[in-house]
Amino acid sequence: MVGSWFKRWRTERTLQRRAIPDTLWQLTLARFPFLRLPGADDAARLRDLSTLFLASKEFTGVDGLEVDDAMAVAIAVQACLPILHLGLDCYDGFVGIVVHEDAVVARREVVDDDGVVHQYDEELSGEAMHGGPVMLSWRDVADAGESAVDGYNVVIHEFVHVLDMRNGDADGVPMLPDRNALDEWVRVLGAEYDAFCGRVDAGEETLLDPYAAEAPEEFFAVAAEAFFVAPLEFRIEHPALYELLRGYFKQDPAARQ
Numbered sequence: 001m002v003g004s005w006f007k008r009w010r011t012e013r014t015l016q017r018r019a020i021p022d023t024l025w026q027l028t029l030a031r032f033p034f035l036r037l038p039g040a041d042d043a044a045r046l047r048d049l050s051t052l053f054l055a056s057k058e059f060t061g062v063d064g065l066e067v068d069d070a071m072a073v074a075i076a077v078q079a080c081l082p083i084l085h086l087g088l089d090c091y092d093g094f095v096g097i098v099v100h101e102d103a104v105v106a107r108r109e110v111v112d113d114d115g116v117v118h119q120y121d122e123e124l125s126g127e128a129m130h131g132g133p134v135m136l137s138w139r140d141v142a143d144a145g146e147s148a149v150d151g152y153n154v155v156i157h158e159f160v161h162v163l164d165m166r167n168g169d170a171d172g173v174p175m176l177p178d179r180n181a182l183d184e185w186v187r188v189l190g191a192e193y194d195a196f197c198g199r200v201d202a203g204e205e206t207l208l209d210p211y212a213a214e215a216p217e218e219f220f221a222v223a224a225e226a227f228f229v230a231p232l233e234f235r236i237e238h239p240a241l242y243e244l245l246r247g248y249f250k251q252d253p254a255a256r257q
């Protein structure tokens, strides 16, 4: 078992040598209050995971944007919140994180049934792809403390897509422990998604961004944002979905508030 011994040794060494400095850690928690975990074990685990995340990922700024330590830590800690009890292995499938100053306008094309090509612009604050990289708009990441009241968080959104893609395409169904868990997931998420689409079509005001009605994978990612950054409001509006996500992430964010 030399391999696992070596891995443990390397992990220990990274945690000692590359630990996130105290001041930077405290500043990050002050800036993004939803990252403040009341349990000492959870808080220490989040910090260790973030250190290991920083050591294993590569950050690239686009158009001269310099990704400094504070920015990298802000992204790392938010990315590690969903996997607090799932493990960093969940993010083994990619290395690169590409950071833009602001949202990116992507030119999209769709071909309709008559073969006519329609072009349109889509504004992206983030994007996750199979094998990476994960793209993020720094402006949206930086605003995450303030936008938490709206249940909005771009880092959690994109990294939940990464979790979703571990078992193939992003389809709103992540890797689950067994057949029962899978049946339960499809039943609960499917019913919640259909009901949500109905509310959006009816023009109702919703806690979750109407963008979630786009597809089941977007519904999963948007719901996970609210689950972590506005858990009390989310639990009131979606009690069954809250329970489903609590079981999957093995966390109870509403109980932390």
Ligand SMILES: [Zn+2]
Binding pocket: 157, 161, 217, 218, 221
């Ligand atoms: Zn998305």
